[in-house]
Amino acid sequence: MSTKELVSTIEIPATASRQDELYQEAAAAYGAALERLARAYEADADLRRDLLQDIHVELWRSFQTFDDRCSMRTWIYRVAHNVGASHVIRQRRTRTEALVGLEELENLPDPDGDQAADRSHALDRLLQLIQQLKPLDRHVILSYLEGLDAAAIGEITGLSAVNVATKIHRIKNLLARWFQQGGKSND
Amino acid sequence: MTETLGNSVQTLWQSQPVEVTKMSVEELRRRAGKFERKIRWRNTREYVASLVAAGLMGYFYVTANDVASKVTFALFIAAMLWIVIALHRMGSAKRTPLDTDTLTTQQFYRAELERQLAVVKNVLWWYLAPMIPGMIGCTVAYLLKHHHRWAWGGLVLMDGLFVAVFYGVWKLNTLAARCLERMINDLDAVTQQV
Numbered sequence: 001m002s003t004k005e006l007v008s009t010i011e012i013p014a015t016a017s018r019q020d021e022l023y024q025e026a027a028a029a030y031g032a033a034l035e036r037l038a039r040a041y042e043a044d045a046d047l048r049r050d051l052l053q054d055i056h057v058e059l060w061r062s063f064q065t066f067d068d069r070c071s072m073r074t075w076i077y078r079v080a081h082n083v084g085a086s087h088v089i090r091q092r093r094t095r096t097e098a099l100v101g102l103e104e105l106e107n108l109p110d111p112d113g114d115q116a117a118d119r120s121h122a123l124d125r126l127l128q129l130i131q132q133l134k135p136l137d138r139h140v141i142l143s144y145l146e147g148l149d150a151a152a153i154g155e156i157t158g159l160s161a162v163n164v165a166t167k168i169h170r171i172k173n174l175l176a177r178w179f180q181q182g183g184k185s186n187d
Numbered sequence: 188m189t190e191t192l193g194n195s196v197q198t199l200w201q202s203q204p205v206e207v208t209k210m211s212v213e214e215l216r217r218r219a220g221k222f223e224r225k226i227r228w229r230n231t232r233e234y235v236a237s238l239v240a241a242g243l244m245g246y247f248y249v250t251a252n253d254v255a256s257k258v259t260f261a262l263f264i265a266a267m268l269w270i271v272i273a274l275h276r277m278g279s280a281k282r283t284p285l286d287t288d289t290l291t292t293q294q295f296y297r298a299e300l301e302r303q304l305a306v307v308k309n310v311l312w313w314y315l316a317p318m319i320p321g322m323i324g325c326t327v328a329y330l331l332k333h334h335h336r337w338a339w340g341g342l343v344l345m346d347g348l349f350v351a352v353f354y355g356v357w358k359l360n361t362l363a364a365r366c367l368e369r370m371i372n373d374l375d376a377v378t379q380q381v
Contacts, residue, residue: 020212027209035205052208053218060215062286075286082285082292085377092373099377123203126196134377139289145200158288175196 022063022072027056030076033146040130040142041084042091055083074155077143081156085135099134102170122179129178140167233274241267255331259324266317273313277306293378297371304367310360315353322349
């Protein structure tokens with residue numbers, strides 16, 4: 001038996017086919033969401049490609065132990081967000097901008113009204129907002145933008161229902177301030 | 188109104204054009220395998236280094252022809268075995284589980300960093316201190332064997348080497364501790380209290 005064969009024998013788990021199937025199912029259903037998620041964690045295109053590959057590898061690896069204790073969607077978002085958060089922590093040393101929480105972001109000055117009104121830059125502005133956030137708040141806002149409900153967000157982040165509700169309320173106000181010309185939310 | 192705006196931002200986010208990354212299972216397996224091998228190598232390296240050193244000391248013990256040298260080598264072997272046991276008890280670096288919720292993952296990661304920090308900070312007690320009896324034995328064995336005028340020079344050289352190795356190990360661990368402290372600070376800077 002060659003070394004290559006030996007390594008391969010060691011690394012392929014008994015449930016390899018189920019693992020592969022689960023991964024393929026996940027990649028097909030959530031591939032676009034994972035791309036969007038990576039975009040929110042890394043602005044640089046090359047680093048983002050690496051991050052995405054890491055997410056895919058970790059996702060595939062995680063399916064070795066997937067046991068239906070939570071939904072596949074929760075599982076995928078947990079793994080992807082945790083890889084994204086690790087990336088943010090690793091990159092922190094090379095980047096000067098400090099990350100903030102939703103509470104701090106609420107206290108920052110409103111964005112420029114003219115820019116806010118320009119819908120063609122809306123996505124860039126949204127990314128700019130998300131990329132300033134600390135990982136936990138980033139998880140919440142991304143999950144909200146992906147259309148997940150409060151219960152699902154709680155499952156992914158480990159936050160209580162009350163905490164999730166408060167954060168979502170803040171997110172809505174922030175989005176109103178950032179995307180509504182004239183500033184403050186009417187909520 | 189905020190609700191409507193929220194929905195339109197959700198639509199904006201979800202409808203952004205993306206190019207979906209596709210990775211074959213072979214490619215995933217190759218990349219995951221590379222990482223696993225790195226971890227496995229890191230874990231075995233620590234044991235193998237101690238066991239090789241113990242084996243070498245065993246050889247010297249068998250071939251030594253005076254009691255002082257035999258005692259010295261026996262002390263070194265005991266120290267190496269102590270280190271292997273200590274390494275085993277402390278456990279290798281654990282992989283952070285990624286399939287748990289964010290807060291649990293962050294807590295686990297921080298605890299693991301703290302544990303590793305304690306290991307490198309205590310290197311004096313679990314790695315260097317057990318070597319000291321062997322080092323003293325070595326000095327005694329040398330003095331018993333060498334009586335010529337230049338014996339002190341050899342002794343200074345030998346003990347100087349021991350001290351240099353001790354200092355090197357201590358310094359490396361100090362650097363590792365600083366790196367771990369930085370990692371903990373980085374983590375704390377982006378972690379939120381809830």
